Amino acid sequence: MNTPAFKHETFRDDYSFSNSAEAIRRFPFPFPEDDYMYSVNIEQHEPGAPGSVLEHLIDIDEHYLAECEDRRLTLEQDPDRCIITPHMIDAQWDMVELVMESLAADYPQWFSLSKNGDDWHWINTPMGIDQQFRFGDASTLPMPPFEFITRQVQGDWIIMDQRDDDLFADMGMVTSQADWSIAFDAGMSFKEWHGPVPQANEIGVFDRALKYLLHLQYGSPVRRLNWTMTVNPRLDTSPENYPFWGPDNVSVTPENVGDKVYLRVELQALFRLPRSNAIAFSVRGYLISLNELVTYPRWGKRLHRILKGLHPDLSEYKGLDHYRQTVIDWLAPMDDGADLGLGTQPE
Amino acid sequence: MTTLNVRVAAVEQVTELVKHFTLVQQNGQPLPRFSGGSHVVVSMNINGRNHRNPYSLMGSPDNTESYHISVRRQEQSRGGSVYMHDQVTVGSELQITYPVNLFAISKLAHKHILVAGGIGITPFMSQIADLNRLGQHYELHYAYRSPEHGAFVEQLREMCGDRLHCYVESEGQRMSFQQLLSQQPLGTHVYTCGPDAMVKTLLLTARDMGWPESHLHSEQFSAPPIGDAFVISLAQSGIDLEVPGDMSMLEAMEEAGLEPPFLCRGGACGRCELEVLACDGALMHNDHYLSDAEKTAGNKIMPCVSRASCQKLVLNI
Amino acid sequence: MQRGYWIRSKPIYGSLVWQSPAAAHLVIAAGEGGIAVLKLFQQMYPREPIQVLYAGQPKTGRDYAEILGSTVPEGLQICNSEAELLETLKTQLGNYHMGTQFYVAGPEAFLWQVMKSLGQVGVQDADVHKELAGTLARPVYCVHCKTITEAVHHNIFSCSHCGRKLFVRDHFSRRLGAYMGLMVDAEQPGNIPKIEEVYP
Incomplete structure (x- = not known):
């Protein structure tokens, strides 16, 4: 990707967010076939095709500065979106290392990290941050290490402590979530935190996923895609602010649906952290309006079929019930029923 | 991997x-x-x-x-x-x-008691480095056969100071688990690594004194024992393989060019667990992962260290 | 809630039964939790030392202090309020050692206040035996204004702090010791489903 500039745009109030043609082309469309069933579908988080969202361990795109600014605004109103428990101190530094090293290696034009023993020097050019600090000494940073670094990266981060053959969500920076609250869910075990996903508990999906994650190895991160839909390009669809965004759910009409309704895809990656033996769970959201999506007719047709066949429990769980039919009706004339074959490619 | x-x-x-x-x-x-x-x-x-x-x-x-x-x-x-x-x-x-x-320090513990026997001292040496760095409250109890078998004692004394307690068997020094585990403050966790009998006795003693399972940590790796040859039949791939007496099932599958999952290869982690579909003899479990009930039930096996005394064992892989 | 699934975060409480083996037993109860303690003492007493901390709730429920006084053979301590009990507990926890079995009985909010004190000395949730006693009233955390309303009896109620009409979800936070309350009419203001008493 040779996107030189970061866009000035908003994810609230006037919602000026939009995707460039390049951002649409690289959108991580999640449906390889016409049917959707909840599954864990985990794969190795290995570098993907150049230009794709999978090219690097942590993807930085044209929305970087705007997303970091939106996080700053959310934290200003509600500091509890960042929860840190004291026993996660090693994991805080693991995160500093993971993010700084990946960004400096993958985007040298924007980020630089130099080390002299434990004396580190971090430069984040787009955000204008130039910070020297001593690795392992939290007093040399202006705020807790985990908060410092997650304010400088897109997506939500939940750090899970591993103990008693389970994982506990003991730390998190969560400002762009699909309707869940880190202030409320902090400290929960893997299953407490995930359940219930309709159609998932019964088939043992979470038991298998947990066992797999308990064995996740340092140096071998994994990833999966998840999706939902949202009205307006709003990152902060939190339960905390539901009174403010809830009314949007009933504002979709046949006239505004292409503009107002967004497919929201989460690239979820899981990393074993070395010092703490914790697991970092990153949830990176990508938004695309239906108008932008249907610029690739193959995607429009595929989404039409997915929504038509979606199990009612999953539709309710994802909060789509108010506008799913309106979306289906809007997409229907664009679907000629042609065989799309397998795969998520746009064309 | x-x-x-x-x-x-x-x-x-x-x-x-x-x-x-x-x-x-x-x-x-x-x-x-x-x-x-x-x-x-x-x-x-x-x-x-x-x-x-x-x-x-x-x-x-x-x-x-x-x-x-x-x-x-x-x-x-x-x-x-x-x-x-x-x-x-x-x-x-x-x-x-x-x-x-597989043997991590509990981050919720308020105090750590480390109990090592012989070569079982090794994982504690990296744990102690972490405990020192984090300023945690701990004590190390290290038992070995005789003074000349006390590996790394000098290094440990430097790392632990008076938190190191040595027990030299040849000099009649014995660790009393009962005493060690009495009067420990709430929030204490105990960790043990060493000979099988020592680990089992310590865990039993702790349970008998009412210690909850979440406060007990142990690590043991088994080596695959030598046994009789038998045949494994891999149901999903439709392959039959001979497992020689001096090879584990996991090794036999790898020799045949397959790549079954594994992690510790010592029967501790559970990563290589396979489902047993049929066995015309007896399973010989050698792992520390499956519970006794699971071992008795006989529908799971750890191919890294366990074997079977049979003609043919059918596995779901 | 549909048959076949439940929300995993919702705690399931049992009935108190003496646990063995143990080095000592600490029983902590409030209000109707007194009944659970009396039931314990109808079972065979363990040999190890037993301590019972009890606070009656003279206003809302029965006070079992007197009956406990004549039933509990040793180590009974009566507190005048839940707050006093929690203070007493904190000062006494240092006297207990690994091997102590913990038993807690009372209203749900009380169970988790006790758990918070125990957690601070490194006792883990799964190792504490809990019995919900007397009332199903729920402590509810308003996810919007972050305050907890104690003893909620209805499926929908007004937040004691921000006044929003909240729907009580089955989602429970052990850290906060409360269920989640979410604004019920955010999408269509004033559109409020039937309010019913479901947690008597």
Whole structure:
């Protein structure tokens, strides 16, 4: 990707967010076939095709500065979106290392990290941050290490402590979530935190996923895609602010649906952290309006079929019930029923 | 499985039976960081056959220049430790896995009691480095056969000061688990690694005194025992394989070019667990992972260390 | 809630039964939790030392202090309020050692206040035996204004702090010791489903 500039745009109030043609082309469309069933579908988080969202361990795109600014605004109103428990101190530094090293290696034009023993020097050019600090000494940073670094990266981060053959969500920076609250869910075990996903508990999906994650190895991160839909390009669809965004759910009409309704895809990656033996769970959201999506007719047709066949429990769980039919009706004339074959490619 | 290519940079004869190996990356790069209590699996090519043994990392996790493992010579084994002792020298090249931690320090503990027997001291050495760095409250109780078998005692004294308590069997010093576990403050966790009988007795004593399971931590790796040959039938791939007496099921599958999942290869982690579909004899479980009930039920097996006394064992893989 | 699934975060409480083996037993109860303690003492007493901390709730429920006084053979301590009990507990926890079995009985909010004190000395949730006694009233955390309303009896109620009409979800936070309350009419203001008493 040779996107030189970061866009000035908003994810609230006037919602000026939009995707460039390049951002649409690289959108991580999640449906390889016409049917959707909840599954864990985990794969190795290995570098993907150049230009794709999978090219690097942590993807930085044209929305970087705007997303970091939106996080700053959310934290200003509600500091509890960042929860840190004291026993996660090693994991805080693991995160500093993971993010700084990946960004400096993958985007040298924007980020630089130099080390002299434990004396580190971090430069984040787009955000204008130039910070020297001593690795392992939290007093040399202006705020807790985990908060410092997650304010400088897109997506939500939940750090899970591993103990008693389970994982506990003991730390998190969560400002762009699909309707869940880190202030409320902090400290929960893997299953407490995930359940219930309709159609998932019964088939043992979470038991298998947990066992797999308990064995996740340092140096071998994994990833999966998840999706939902949202009205307006709003990152902060939190339960905390539901009174403010809830009314949007009933504002979709046949006239505004292409503009107002967004497919929201989460690239979820899981990393074993070395010092703490914790697991970092990153949830990176990508938004695309239906108008932008249907610029690739193959995607429009595929989404039409997915929504038509979606199990009612999953539709309710994802909060789509108010506008799913309106979306289906809007997409229907664009679907000629042609065989799309397998795969998520746009064309 | 991500692996690292390492070279032996130093070999130290620590006691009559224990050698300490210093490993560095062949490409000169720093090694990955790890957490106290981690181990790596070392691959060895012995007479054209690939052996893989788990060894705890005993260096400080802060040190990414080199990894440190110690190997106790076990004459009654299939040869992994003897190979390490007799064939591996400075300059030898080995392949190891990335570190995995099955014996992590509890971050919720208010106090840690570490109990080591013999070569079981090794995982505690990296744990102690972490406990010191984090300023945690701990004590180390280390039992060994005789003064000349007390590996790393001097180093431990430097690391632990008066938190180190040694018990020398030849001098009649015995650890009383009952005494050790009495009057411990709430929030204490106990960790043990060493001979099977010691680990089992300590855990039993703790349970008998009302300690909850969540406060008990142990690590034991088994070596695959030698047994009789048998045939495994892999239901999903439709392959039948002979498992020779001196090979594990996991090794037999790997020899045949398959890549079944594994992690510790010592029956501790559970990663390689397979479902048993049929067996015309008896399963011989040698792992520390399955519960007694699961072992009795007989529909799961750990192919890294367990075997069967049968003609044919059908596995769902 | 549909048959076949439940929300995993919702705690399931049992009935108190003496646990063995143990080095000592600490029983902590409030209000109707007194009944659970009396039931314990109808079972065979363990040999190890037993301590019972009890606070009656004279206003809302029965006070079992007197009956406990004549039933509990040793180590009974009566507190005048839940607050006093929690203070007493904190000062006494240092006297207990590994091997102590913990038993807690009372209203749900009380169970988790006790758990918070125990957690601070490193006792883990799964190792504490809990019995919900007397009332199903729920402590509810308003996810919007972050305050907890104690003893909620209805499926929908007004937040004691911000006044929003909240729907009580089955989602429970052990850290906060409360269920989640979410604004019920955010999408269509004033559109409020039937309010019913479901947690008597």
